[in-house]
Amino acid sequence: MTGKRVIALCGGIGGAKLARGLYELLGLDLTVIVNTGDDFEHLGLMISPDVDTVLYTLADLNDPERGWGRAGETWNFMASLAQVGGETWFQLGDRDLALHVERTRRLQEGQSLTRIVHDVARRFGISAEVLPMSDDPVRTIVATDAGPLPFQRYFVRSRCVPVVRAITFEGADAARASPELRAAFKQPGLAAIVICPSNPYLSVDPILAVPEMRELLQETEAPVVAVSPIIGGAAVKGPTTKIMAELNIQATNASIARHYMEIIDGLVIDSGDGSEAASLPVASLTTATLMNSLDDRVTLARDVLDFARELASSPQRVRPRYSAG
Ligand code: GDP
Numbered sequence: 001m002t003g004k005r006v007i008a009l010c011g012g013i014g015g016a017k018l019a020r021g022l023y024e025l026l027g028l029d030l031t032v033i034v035n036t037g038d039d040f041e042h043l044g045l046m047i048s049p050d051v052d053t054v055l056y057t058l059a060d061l062n063d064p065e066r067g068w069g070r071a072g073e074t075w076n077f078m079a080s081l082a083q084v085g086g087e088t089w090f091q092l093g094d095r096d097l098a099l100h101v102e103r104t105r106r107l108q109e110g111q112s113l114t115r116i117v118h119d120v121a122r123r124f125g126i127s128a129e130v131l132p133m134s135d136d137p138v139r140t141i142v143a144t145d146a147g148p149l150p151f152q153r154y155f156v157r158s159r160c161v162p163v164v165r166a167i168t169f170e171g172a173d174a175a176r177a178s179p180e181l182r183a184a185f186k187q188p189g190l191a192a193i194v195i196c197p198s199n200p201y202l203s204v205d206p207i208l209a210v211p212e213m214r215e216l217l218q219e220t221e222a223p224v225v226a227v228s229p230i231i232g233g234a235a236v237k238g239p240t241t242k243i244m245a246e247l248n249i250q251a252t253n254a255s256i257a258r259h260y261m262e263i264i265d266g267l268v269i270d271s272g273d274g275s276e277a278a279s280l281p282v283a284s285l286t287t288a289t290l291m292n293s294l295d296d297r298v299t300l301a302r303d304v305l306d307f308a309r310e311l312a313s314s315p316q317r318v319r320p321r322y323s324a325g
Contacts, residue, residue: 004029005029005190006191006194006305007030007033007222008195009033011203012067013237014198014203014229015197017196018197018227018301020057021298024294025302025305030128033133033213034051034054036134036137036138037138037169037172037202037203037209038202040139043087043092045097046107047100048103051130055124055126058126058128059126072095073094077093078093089156090157103116114131114135114180117131118180133206134175134176135178136176137171138169138172138206138210139170139171140206143164143165143166143167143168144158144165145165163246164246167243172211176210182216185216190221192305192309194226194308195224195263197228200229200256201247202243204260214263218262223308224266225304225307225311226256226267227267227300228289230252231273233251234251254276254280258281266284266308268287268304269285270286270290271287273286283311285303285307287303
């Protein structure tokens with residue numbers, strides 16, 4: 001690799017785990033681009049769930065049991081909201097609330113989400129750059145057998161029970177990449193781009209739906225490596241394989257590889273899935289991908305970066321994304 005800067009594309013809980021491992025190794029040489037398709041307005045507040053999960057996780061402020069929100073959280077606001085008959089299906093902890101209130105105030109003043117996230121990251125002591133995928137609104141809409149549902153209505157309120165027919169990203173076509181995001185791709189010394197093991201359909205696809213994002217990924221010289229979010233044919237957590245079944249996609253690593261085919265150079269799959277390696281349409285690395293501890297995250301991050309380095313120096317590197325353009 002010519003440089004050591006790394007860009008990671010990330011959704012929420014699953015993606016943030018690997019981002020935390022990468023951060024341990026790279027510090028300020030890491031840029032994390034985060035899904036904002038889950039963002040929504042609720043109780044008059046602008047909420048960015050995946051961005052906040054990444055911020056809390058990189059700053060070690062996250063609740064490791066729940067996965068989302070802050071450690072040591074209290075719930076007085078929710079209890080009081082229920083008492084006065086307010087909407088309580090989306091949980092907002094007392095500590096977490098402060099970030100939503102401050103973000104909303106600053107957005108209403110006309111500041112960009114990128115700027116706000118940058119400032120909060122610095123206040124949390126995070127040296128990596130955390131960038132929303134766009135400052136323009138993109139909203140994930142899940143078409144289900146119960147009708148079209150905005151993302152949080154599907155994910156939180158309906159607990160992913162409705163059968164998914166299609167997923168669309170409202171506003172994505174018109175959404176621009178921020179100058180900070182374009183600069184992250186253009187600065188010299190980009191060694192690798194890592195697609196974290198986030199839900200491909202709900203967390204990574206909205207990022208890829210921003211036209212400039214896709215162009216930047218197709219143009220980059222750096223190897224692009226994805227880590228599969230499925231292990232042994234099942235998701236570690238969440239609805240990834242349920243959605244795959246509903247969209248008639250087999251829950252295999254080959255399906256994940258095909259999904260990312262136009263943009264990746266390699267896929268990282270779990271040791272237990274080694275027998276699937278031969279069926280993959282891209283180069284692969286087989287290693288332990290289940291991340292329970294910080295050690296697991298750092299070890300996987302190191303493996304992923306080594307794999308990217310190998311791909312970058314491989315003379316037979318197949319880059320299907322170049323043939324498209
Ligand atoms: P969400 O937005 O909070 O649902 O989080 P993401 O989309 O970032 O992550 C959800 C995905 O992460 C699921 O498909 C999980 O299978 C995957 N995931 C969670 N933990 C792990 C892990 O330790 N290893 C791997 N390989 N995948 C994981």
